[in-house]
Amino acid sequence: MTSPSFRPPLTIPSPVPDASDAQRSFAGLAAEIHKAVVGQDEAVAGLLVGLLSGGHVLLEGVPGTAKTLLVRSLSAALTLDNSRIQFTPDLMPGDLTGSLVYRSGQFDFRPGPVFTNLLLADEINRTPPKTQAALLEAMAEHRVTVDGEPRPLPDPFMVVATQNPIEYDGTYPLPEAQLDRFLLKVTVDLPSREDELDIVRRHADYFDPNDLETARVAPVAGAADITAARSQIRTISVHPAITAYIVDLVRATRSAPPVEIGVSPRGATALLRTAQAWAWLSGRTYATPDDVKALAVPALVHRVRLRAEAELDGLTPRRVIDTVLAQVPVPR
Structure with missing residues (x-):
């Protein structure tokens, strides 16, 4: 194997002087995420590129590298509906897609957490393949079928999944068919010494990763910005x-x-x-x-x-x- 070639870094550039409103919004989106997340430029760029391209993103890294915080910060910086589901070994497909509930003499559909704009599928490889596969139709066709009836998902719709490296105990590797549905896979690496010092300093100043208001992450983009951006990208x-x-x-x-x-x-x-x-x-x-x-x-x-x-x-x-x-x- 030959030595690796040079690859330009994935760091969100500053807007050019004649940037469109949508371009400025997405540059601001990256800035808002970095209020809570130190470094991880490639992961931030991957999330924004996935959102702009209408695709889904898989984040992989060892525990404690801010994978969940990245997605929660993105959610906080967007005026979109979002939901999070923790994948566990006992999670069933209906817990994700929704199910029919009998009440008042009839069956009513109760939507699952997949009916949202931005879905955080946390530790997706902690759940068995049957439940992993429940996401496949949603990711590929932006709809789910329950009791033979297709139900469309909101637009925009994006899945951001996190996973631990597959060699860890208690994980189920995603099948090739589902991996192929992810537009991007980004490895979330351990931070540099300087970034780790910054992380520890922030926590010493009582930064709470479970309360993003402490980082003052504010919504700066919404569905209209995403629609305008995708139109310009075409x-x-x-x-x-x-x-x-x-x-x-x-x-x-x-x-x-x-x-x-x-x-x-x-x-x-x-x-x-x-x-x-x-x-x-x-x-x-x-x-x-x-x-x-x-x-x-x-x-x-x-x-x-x-x-x-x-x-x-x-x-x-x-x-x-x-x-x-x-x-x-x-x-x-």
Whole structure:
């Protein structure tokens, strides 16, 4: 495997002088999240790109790295309905989607927590596959079917799931079909020493992560801003050379020797959508190769499955993506 190529950092840029109202709102959204969350720029950027692209985001990291706080801060900075469900081994599908309740001589539907704009699925890999699968229709089609009747979900609708690394005890790895429904997978790393010092100082000043009013996180964006942003992102131009670059990257994952299952065409479209969103956040009207490279790992890493012998050799999907980025020629 070759050495990793340079990938531009995922840090929300400052608005350009002629930024639209929607662009300023999303820059303000990142600032509000950082009132409660120290660092984790890539995770914050991933959440905003997922929201802009109309996709779902999976956050993975060891316990105590502010995964839940990230999503709660995003919820507090949006004027949208939100709900949280803690996934546990005894959680049933109806606890998520809702169920029929008999009262007054008839069955009435009682909506579950999935009927919201922003759903935090906390520790999604702590619950068995049957309940994990209950989210699949909601994520793919923005609806759930109960007793044979499809019921649409609100718009916008976004799932942000958190999970602990799968090698931890008591976890159930998500199946490939459900992983593929996540637009992005972002690894929430342990903070740097400077960031950890800042975290401890904040707690010494009585910051309460369960009460975001102490951090003065305020709503700065709503459904209208999201609709306007998505409309503007659809106008971001993508040169044919950029689309060819995306296709070549994806196809290279399928032919890499350590890979058992490479990135699907859905992964290629995900990389395109997220690159357009990143270009928009950067204040440009066109996508560049750097936009593609910046989003390649979070958009593709969970769609790569390695051969058993490659995993035994210590290889990771992230390293495969880095190698592909280094090998595939970048358009000029």
